[in-house]
Amino acid sequence: MTTSKPYLTGHFTPVVEEVTATDLTIEGTIPPELSGRFLRNGHNPKPGITPTHWFKGSGMVHGIRLRDGRAEWYRNRWVHTPALEGAPYMTDKGPDLTASTAGTHIIEHAGRLLALSEANLPFELDRDLDTVGAYDFDGKLRTAMTAHPKEDPVTGELHFFGSSPVPPFLTYHVADAKGALVHSVEVPGATGALKHDFALTRHHVVFIEGNVTFDPTEHSGIPYGWSDQQPARIGVMPRGADGAGHIRWFSIEPGNMLHVSNAYEDGQGRIILEGPTVDREGFRLSWNWWIGAPGRGSEPIARSYTRRWTIDLTAATVDEHIIDDLPVEFPTLNEDYLGSENRYQYAIAFPDENGLGGYGLVKYDRTTGARRIHQVGDARLPSEAVYVPAHGATNEDDGYLLTVVSDLKQNASQLLVLDATGLDRIATVHLPHRVPAGVHGSWIPDTPHTTA
Structure with missing residues (x-):
């Protein structure tokens, strides 16, 4: 698709299909305590659709399952809302709160996965990222x-x-x-x-x-x-x-x-x-x-x-x-x-x-006013860094940062696991295709952690 819209090009170029991949390749060592799912949402309009605003692109959730030092799977799924099939937000009866992109964030609360977009109701997803419906x-x-x-x-x-x-x-x-x-x-x-x-x-x-x-x-x-x-x-x-x-x-x-x-x-x-x-x-x-x-x-x-x-x-x-x-x-x-x-x-x-x-x-x-920057490399754009506390943490920064990097030169993406203390890279998980630059995400642990 040829377009002048910047949010459909470069790091933001949408992917065109939903895939599932298992046993992902890892460089380095994923700490075994990272047991859960890293989920990230973003705008990804379907092929042939050119939204008038970046925020109007349909939501797609990307997930990586980590367990026992392995990256068990990656999958990406559109959030199947009425808007994905073209339903308008404004109707004769007023706004349709279910006609959502559901493309801004994904959280878990009380066991429910909710894909969010601020003008609408949340949409519930199951553990495999398939859409349950408006909640x-x-x-x-x-x-x-x-x-x-x-x-x-x-x-x-x-x-x-x-x-x-x-x-x-x-x-x-x-x-x-x-x-x-x-x-x-x-x-x-x-x-x-x-x-x-x-x-x-x-x-x-x-x-x-x-x-x-x-x-x-x-x-x-x-x-x-x-x-x-x-x-x-x-x-x-x-x-x-x-x-x-x-x-x-x-x-x-x-x-x-x-x-x-x-x-x-x-x-x-x-x-x-x-x-x-x-x-x-x-x-x-x-x-x-x-x-x-x-x-x-x-x-x-x-x-x-x-x-x-x-x-x-x-x-x-x-x-x-x-x-x-x-x-x-x-x-x-x-x-x-x-x-x-x-x-x-x-x-x-x-x-x-x-x-x-x-x-x-x-x-x-x-406290000190200092800042430290982890450079991800040329033509590479990281996503929002999600903090995951280490088990038994005693300091505020005892933990990990998870971010998905879009790599234009390789037309690929990786999940980076960084040490939150020094920003050193601990592990790289290679994903099956490039993940478009997105918005917000969450770490969903298998069991909630307890702070020291």
């Missing part, structure tokens, strides 16, 4: 579900939200550790601003509204755009049944965040929030790449720099500044520290807006 928490979920839910590492609860460009703009949900939806509430004061991700601390839920908001004149199929009139804000809501009645909104500098690195309360009770953000020009370059318009950057991410907000609830002030000048996205961490103060964070490094610099995996030490 609405036994009829209790009546909004869309964010692609970035947060599982509380202490309670096991799943916190998430549904957002909409029309009222109610924001609905907050909690499912208990067994998967039952136990709390839903509309959040007052929210607007039609894009809310892709959010943050969870031990005591608060933190929502971020940037300058990207609903725009009915945008015809790419994703009706959002930058607006200087849309105020950038952070909403801080106490956790608990009556938290929505006490939400407070704080003005921040113009910008837009897609993904949160982490948030927590510090020793003074202030909320520390971090994540990559773009300014107006960075959003323009990225958006034009996402829709294949002229004036786009050379990469899907441009001018995306890590920012820190310090929110003082007592003084009602927000201090913010950029803390690193490396263009990064897809931040991750040891999720045992989600909502608590963490020392280490990981991200993908991208070339800058002029195409300078290479791809790599970055490790940040928030």
Whole structure:
């Protein structure tokens, strides 16, 4: 297929078939404690389909099964939603929440695998990645579900939200550790601003509204755009049944965040929030790449720099500044520290807006301010690095990073297993075909680990 759309070329070129391969070739040694499935989602339109926006490509989940030091299988499967067969999102009766790409993320909660896309209901998959169907928490979920839910590492609860460009703009949900939806509430004061991700601390839920908001004149199929009139804000809501009645909104500098690195309360009770953000020009370059318009950057991410907000609830002030000048996205961490103060964070490094610099995996030490970069090589692009704790870990970074690399020179892909401490390569698993650059994924262990 010949196309000028950047999200259908190079590292992002879709694969055209579903395959299953067994007994994959390994270089190095896979630690036997890595027993489970590494799953990664991404946009992969069917042959002959050219979506108007990268985000509109149908979801395809790629999985690698590790056990006893072996890579037992790889398989890739489209998420079979009505949208895969051409069903429209908008109908005469309003949005069809089942007409999903289901291509942004895949998680497991309470034994269910859920493929996610933020404008829709989640889609359940079985252990072989075949589609079970739309999942609405036994009829209790009546909004869309964010692609970035947060599982509380202490309670096991799943916190998430549904957002909409029309009222109610924001609905907050909690499912208990067994998967039952136990709390839903509309959040007052929210607007039609894009809310892709959010943050969870031990005591608060933190929502971020940037300058990207609903725009009915945008015809790419994703009706959002930058607006200087849309105020950038952070909403801080106490956790608990009556938290929505006490939400407070704080003005921040113009910008837009897609993904949160982490948030927590510090020793003074202030909320520390971090994540990559773009300014107006960075959003323009990225958006034009996402829709294949002229004036786009050379990469899907441009001018995306890590920012820190310090929110003082007592003084009602927000201090913010950029803390690193490396263009990064897809931040991750040891999720045992989600909502608590963490020392280490990981991200993908991208070339800058002029195409300078290479791809790599970055490790940040928030205590010393140091960063370490694992260069993956020429014409190679890693996926989001998923952290897996080592058994018996005593330090925050005792564990492994899993990432799938797209290799254009070899027209191939590998799963890399890296030591999360020094970013040294431990093992390489050769996959049966090149896996397109994708979005988010998860490690699904055979048995949940317990922290030291």
